[in-house]
Amino acid sequence: LKLKKVELVGFKSFCDRSELLFNGGGITAIVGPNGCGKSNISDAINWVLGEQSAKSLRGGSMQDVIFNGTRDRQPTGMAEVSLTLIDTDYHEEPRDEAEAVEAVVVMEGGEAGPGNGTNRSNATSGTIGHRYPHRDKGEHREVVVSRRLFRSGESEYLLNGKVCRLRDIQELFMGTGLGPESYAIIEQGRIGQILSSKPYERRALIEEAA
Amino acid sequence: LKLKKVELVGFKSFCDRSELLFNGGGITAIVGPNGCGKSNISDAINWVLGEQSAKSLRGGSMQDVIFNGTRDRQPTGMAEVSLTLIDTDYHEEPRDEAEAVEAVVVMEGGEAGPGNGTNRSNATSGTIGHRYPHRDKGEHREVVVSRRLFRSGESEYLLNGKVCRLRDIQELFMGTGLGPESYAIIEQGRIGQILSSKPYERRALIEEAA
Amino acid sequence: SRQQFNEAFEAINVNFQETFRTLFGGGFGMMRLTEAANAADAGIDVIAQPPGKRLQNVLLLSGGEKALTALALLFAIFRHQPSPFCVLDEVDAPLDDSNIGRFTELVRQMSPNTQFIVITHSKKTMEAAPVLYGVTMQEPGISKLVSVKFNGSQPHAAVN
Amino acid sequence: SRQQFNEAFEAINVNFQETFRTLFGGGFGMMRLTEAANAADAGIDVIAQPPGKRLQNVLLLSGGEKALTALALLFAIFRHQPSPFCVLDEVDAPLDDSNIGRFTELVRQMSPNTQFIVITHSKKTMEAAPVLYGVTMQEPGISKLVSVKFNGSQPHAAVN
Numbered sequence: 001l002k003l004k005k006v007e008l009v010g011f012k013s014f015c016d017r018s019e020l021l022f023n024g025g026g027i028t029a030i031v032g033p034n035g036c037g038k039s040n041i042s043d044a045i046n047w048v049l050g051e052q053s054a055k056s057l058r059g060g061s062m063q064d065v066i067f068n069g070t071r072d073r074q075p076t077g078m079a080e081v082s083l084t085l086i087d088t089d090y091h092e093e094p095r096d097e098a099e100a101v102e103a104v105v106v107m108e109g110g111e112a113g114p115g116n117g118t119n120r121s122n123a124t125s126g127t128i129g130h131r132y133p134h135r136d137k138g139e140h141r142e143v144v145v146s147r148r149l150f151r152s153g154e155s156e157y158l159l160n161g162k163v164c165r166l167r168d169i170q171e172l173f174m175g176t177g178l179g180p181e182s183y184a185i186i187e188q189g190r191i192g193q194i195l196s197s198k199p200y201e202r203r204a205l206i207e208e209a210a
Numbered sequence: 211l212k213l214k215k216v217e218l219v220g221f222k223s224f225c226d227r228s229e230l231l232f233n234g235g236g237i238t239a240i241v242g243p244n245g246c247g248k249s250n251i252s253d254a255i256n257w258v259l260g261e262q263s264a265k266s267l268r269g270g271s272m273q274d275v276i277f278n279g280t281r282d283r284q285p286t287g288m289a290e291v292s293l294t295l296i297d298t299d300y301h302e303e304p305r306d307e308a309e310a311v312e313a314v315v316v317m318e319g320g321e322a323g324p325g326n327g328t329n330r331s332n333a334t335s336g337t338i339g340h341r342y343p344h345r346d347k348g349e350h351r352e353v354v355v356s357r358r359l360f361r362s363g364e365s366e367y368l369l370n371g372k373v374c375r376l377r378d379i380q381e382l383f384m385g386t387g388l389g390p391e392s393y394a395i396i397e398q399g400r401i402g403q404i405l406s407s408k409p410y411e412r413r414a415l416i417e418e419a420a
Numbered sequence: 421s422r423q424q425f426n427e428a429f430e431a432i433n434v435n436f437q438e439t440f441r442t443l444f445g446g447g448f449g450m451m452r453l454t455e456a457a458n459a460a461d462a463g464i465d466v467i468a469q470p471p472g473k474r475l476q477n478v479l480l481l482s483g484g485e486k487a488l489t490a491l492a493l494l495f496a497i498f499r500h501q502p503s504p505f506c507v508l509d510e511v512d513a514p515l516d517d518s519n520i521g522r523f524t525e526l527v528r529q530m531s532p533n534t535q536f537i538v539i540t541h542s543k544k545t546m547e548a549a550p551v552l553y554g555v556t557m558q559e560p561g562i563s564k565l566v567s568v569k570f571n572g573s574q575p576h577a578a579v580n
Numbered sequence: 581s582r583q584q585f586n587e588a589f590e591a592i593n594v595n596f597q598e599t600f601r602t603l604f605g606g607g608f609g610m611m612r613l614t615e616a617a618n619a620a621d622a623g624i625d626v627i628a629q630p631p632g633k634r635l636q637n638v639l640l641l642s643g644g645e646k647a648l649t650a651l652a653l654l655f656a657i658f659r660h661q662p663s664p665f666c667v668l669d670e671v672d673a674p675l676d677d678s679n680i681g682r683f684t685e686l687v688r689q690m691s692p693n694t695q696f697i698v699i700t701h702s703k704k705t706m707e708a709a710p711v712l713y714g715v716t717m718q719e720p721g722i723s724k725l726v727s728v729k730f731n732g733s734q735p736h737a738a739v740n
């Protein structure tokens with residue numbers, strides 16, 4: 001999995017739709033004056049991954065994540081955050097059983113090599129007769145994970161636009177450190193506290209990664 | 211009271227005698243790399259004022275404040291911190307009942323005005339006959355507050371070099387915010403926590419100043 | 421006594437509104453006593469409204485806004501009952517440059533009566549201090565003090 | 581399962597010794613399981629020895645040393661089980677300039693496989709990031725994102 005995009009709308013101080021684009025690796029810095037909304041982005045990522053405690057999102061109740069208005073703007077009725085990830089493993093699975101067969105085919109029909117989409121398709125259709133339209137090496141599957149909360153209290157999770165359960169999202173991120181004891185999201189002020197916690201609490205960090 | 215000097219010896223990482231000089235007002239910054247001993251100076255000031263909790267001094271037991279050695283140095287047997295303060299109110303008290311009398315005398319004998327020490331003495335000896343040797347406006351009383359701790363666990367407080375009780379030191383600083391709930395010493399990382407404490411705990415800050 | 425507490429509370433609250441406005445460059449801050457059967461048990465709620473924002477619970481403030489509000493409260497208490505000295509250990513760490521500027525300016529205004537000792541890594545705060553001590557550990561594990569700046573005069577090694 | 585935990589613990593401990601040495605520029609760090617009747621209840625003790633200092637309890641470490649040790653532990657876990665992304669919110673606030681330098685260098689080394697999102701006020705950390713987003717509140721109370729630097733190419737406003 002690689003992170004491609006984070007979109008927020010109506011989440012805390014991000015009343016209007018905003019997005020951050022990423023290219024899967026590297027360092028992106030987020031800067032700005034005190035109180036402008038930087039930590040709200042970190043809260044948004046924590047929330048969409050399924051955070052259940054309002055207190056960990058620095059609020060009193062979960063509704064505190066919905067934009068609650070300013071002097072000139074009305075509060076909104078909904079908060080929504082989406083993460084777009086690229087599933088780099090995706091094309092490996094379906095290919096696995098066919099990959100070996102395909103390799104034979106390519107030998108007969110032309111130049112072997114990853115990433116050379118057009119050539120492959122021609123070769124495949126010559127002998128075997130199966131077509132894998134998504135099979136182009138350049139195409140990864142995109143996965144979009146979303147979470148919505150309405151003022152009424154109703155909340156939903158979505159996977160590629162279809163309503164799903166929180167468990168489905170947690171399964172997607174299983175074993176990547178993005179679970180409940182996530183070591184991958186360090187909130188403001190928390191880095192000094194990791195060592196001050198009790199020895200038994202530190203165990204949870206290692207268990208999450210085991 | 212104005213702060214003039216802080217001296218440390220054998221206190222935490224300050225094995226050798228060190229001192230900081232102040233001129234009673236203004237801003238002194240303390241800078242240096244991580245782990246070099248800056249917060250140890252703040253701990254030293256907290257300690258000499260009577261701090262009783264080893265945990266507030268970031269240690270396990272009170273002996274943790276005594277220099278515990280390095281590769282090249284042996285641990286010391288004692289930690290000592292002294293604060294030298296100038297008691298600006300000192301000369302006001304003894305003068306008060308005499309000040310009025312003195313003013314009359316000066317009228318007869320010469321130029322009136324504060325800070326003109328030699329002239330005053332002459333005038334006083336002409337009529338009244340009392341002598342106040344410490345009375346020179348330029349001289350304030352110095353107060354030295356010290357605390358020592360020995361590896362044996364024995365500890366003592368001193369006021370101007372004479373052993374005293376902790377209560378004597380606390381009385382000296384009564385009502386100046388340097389008591390147990392001191393709002394005048396903000397440890398590292400504590401500024402963000404003042405607001406996160408419970409409303410009843412915040413009350414103690416105001417009570418200290420009342 | 422209760423009387424003294426109430427008087428201090430009122431006076432400090434007036435100061436707090438001023439120091440809050442100074443540190444945030446606007447906005448509104450005040451303390452409120454919580455409801456309690458017995459007045460001596462009442463706690464203190466802090467209400468903070470940074471400039472341009474709605475009145476809200478201090479929980480929703482950002483890290484920097486919380487630190488600045490706490491500093492405003494601290495200085496409000498100080499104005500009411502000054503101490504001979506005040507030690508501030510890296511209180512500027514969560515602040516952005518413009519808030520560091522307002523913070524050091526307020527400390528400068530209060531420093532004639534009080535000796536401020538400010539431990540910091542921020543260059544902006546160092547520039548605002550006329551006197552500067554460096555702590556070094558040239559010999560591993562042993563702290564030494566060096567006077568770097570003394571009201572503009574020559575530095576001297578601060579050991580005997 | 582206990583087997584998995586022990587394997588992870590051993591592997592992460594090896595990583596921790598490396599990341600500790602990298603972040604501190606020397607010294608020694610490791611984890612130890614605490615004594616417990618039932619192995620599943622054992623907690624984790626952290627032993628940290630900054631360069632030139634004696635082995636000591638993590639309680640006695642300075643604010644910056646604690647943050648750096650926690651970062652070393654975090655990155656050790658990361659090496660064992662990388663995440664698709666990692667959000668670090670002002671973890672560099674307690675660090676001095678040379679430790680910020682070692683921190684950003686280690687993040688750079690780990691960033692090919694992981695997207696790091698680093699929230700910071702430090703200019704040194706900003707310089708180390710090829711992509712930079714600014715968050716502004718020109719309209720009071722409303723956050724807007726502006727892309728300031730994008731791998732050196734032209735900035736664009738990150739809104740639809």
Ligand SMILES: Nc1ncnc2c1ncn2[C@@H]1O[C@H](COP(=O)(O)OP(=O)(O)OP(=O)(O)O)[C@@H](O)[C@H]1O
Nearest residue numbers: 012034035036037038039040066067068482483484
């Ligand atoms: N539901 C909400 N609706 C509108 N604004 C909100 C909401 N929740 C929080 N905020 C605003 O978000 C601001 C805090 O933002 P955030 O904590 O992200 O700041 P920051 O950029 O991290 O600042 P710092 O540098 O001080 O840490 C608060 O001032 C608060 O007013």
Ligand SMILES: Nc1ncnc2c1ncn2[C@@H]1O[C@H](COP(=O)(O)OP(=O)(O)OP(=O)(O)O)[C@@H](O)[C@H]1O
Nearest residue numbers: 222244245246247248249250276277278642643644
């Ligand atoms: N009793 C002791 N004897 C010797 N050294 C000690 C003792 N107690 C603490 N120390 C040392 O003091 C160091 C911590 O110093 P301190 O907390 O003052 O650092 P600092 O300058 O505030 O750093 P930072 O900028 O990271 O906050 C520790 O590394 C520890 O080794």
Ligand SMILES: [Mg+2]
Nearest residue numbers: 039188482483
């Ligand atoms: Mg923040």
Ligand SMILES: [Mg+2]
Nearest residue numbers: 249398642643
């Ligand atoms: Mg410190």
